[in-house]
Amino acid sequence: MSVKTMNVQEIAKRVVNKEDLFVLDVRNEDAFEDWKMEGDNFEYLNVPYFDLIEGIEPIQDKVPTDRDVAVVCAKGGSSEFVAEQLVEAGFDNVYSVEGGMKAWSEHLEPIKIADLKEGGELYQFVRLGKGCLSYMVISDGEAATIDAVRMADVFINFAEEKGAKITHAFDTHLHADHISGGREIAEKTGATYWLPPKDATEVQFDYKPLEDGEDVQIGSSKISVQALYSPGHTIGSTSFIVDDQYLMSGDILFVDSIGRPDLAGLAEDWVGDLRETLYKRYKDLSDELVVLPAHYMTNDEINEDGSVGKKLGELYQENHGLNVEDEQEFRRMVTENLPPQPNAYQEIRETNMGKISPETEKKREMEIGPNRCAVK
The missing domain is CATH 3.40.250.10 (Rhodanese-like domain)
Structure with a gap:
């Protein structure tokens, strides 16, 4: 039957x-x-x-x-x-x-976030089974990915359907909860692969160092992807301001939580960097920037249109992690409320460094389970 x-x-x-x-x-x-x-x-x-x-x-x-x-x-x-x-x-x-x-775990749901200047577009790829969020900026036949996950062909094919070729692949940091697709996208398309150098001290491949203040222009309309050094989740974590409207916060700030600082075993060292980023670097930015993170924790964070994101000013009003005035209390909140480590996170980090090259089925097994990059 x-x-x-x-x-x-x-x-x-x-x-x-x-x-x-x-x-x-x-x-x-x-x-x-x-x-x-x-x-x-x-x-x-x-x-x-x-x-x-x-x-x-x-x-x-x-x-x-x-x-x-x-x-x-x-x-x-x-x-x-x-x-x-x-x-x-x-x-x-x-x-x-x-x-x-x-x-x-592998399904990606593309959601259009906005029309950018001169015909440009911004898309968010929601990986519902893992809570991962990836992005693509498209302008004048060129495209750039930000925090692309392992399914590289999904991004390449999507860009082709939009009449674009991927010329830049950015990672906000060296991921520990999922395998990045950025390097594979670069290898298949000839795109430049950007990675923060402080996270790349052990990588086994060539990359373009992503320095604070770097401003990459996408397409002839020159849609800006500007790097903002924002350590705390990792020592090299770098955010992006896209088209002066969107803050790609990586794993530093989420809609309803903040990033964890311990996935390289340095919670006590990096919690100060995390606070510095959240309470000073981000505080100097416009409240009107729409925060687009690399993860979400629960479906409560999904907007009516299926996207995940919220204005920075609203997060400073609503997100508890941004409203702990006492620094010692903040340190205790972060270091004493850490969730379990992501499954196989050490192997995932080594894969993203290029130290090991697992087969596809092994990569799938390594990524099984929820994302665990947030502190709430």
Whole structure:
């Protein structure tokens, strides 16, 4: 009996549109508790696949019949088996999620942020399964990426569809929670790969040093991508001011949280840099700049149009991490509230340094799980 399938693109649309979905997750309990497909109007039931091999009796009365049910596992095989049993039992509203959580982890949802001057465009790529945010500036047939994630071809193909070629690939810092696509994009397109030199002391490849004040012009309309040294998450962390309107804050500042300073084991050293960036460097900027971070923590941070971002002035009013007047209290708040380290973060850092070159399947395994770059 054939089983209907649901792809991750459709699930992403439901998240963005805040539509409902019943998710039957048949992974082990610890995997589900660590990381799941999250939607504001999603309802969940987690029953491990091995509890259902002999039949669906344990869940038959718990699965609804009045709305769509998405059965998900790690890769798509176990979910198809469980969905088939449900269909045989008379459920006609059940779908197996194609590719499982691995496919969910890799899906990118492009959202147009704005039209820039003289026909330029700014896009945000929302990686719903990881909470990662990447960006592309397009102008006059040229494009630049900022914090592109591992799926390099998605960005290359998107630029081509827009009639543009990627000429610059920027990373705000050496990432530890996900594998960067910046270097691969540069290798495939001939683009210049920019990386902050203080984060690049151990890299095994050529790159263009990204120094404070560097102003790269995109296209003949010269859309500005200006570098602002902003350490704290890493020693080299560098933000960008795009078209004098948008602040790409990397992993320094998020909509509802701030960056963590410990992913190279230097929390006590870098927490001072973090405060200096948030309370002085950023404070000198215009309140009207729209902050576009490299991550988000929860779906509450997603705007009505599916994007993630907010004006800097509003964040100084609303984000608790920007409103701790006492420096020692700030230090305690940051260093004593650190979440668990991202999965495989040391291997991810070594991959982004070019020290190791894992196969694609290994990269997928390294990135499994939520992003953990924020302190709230």
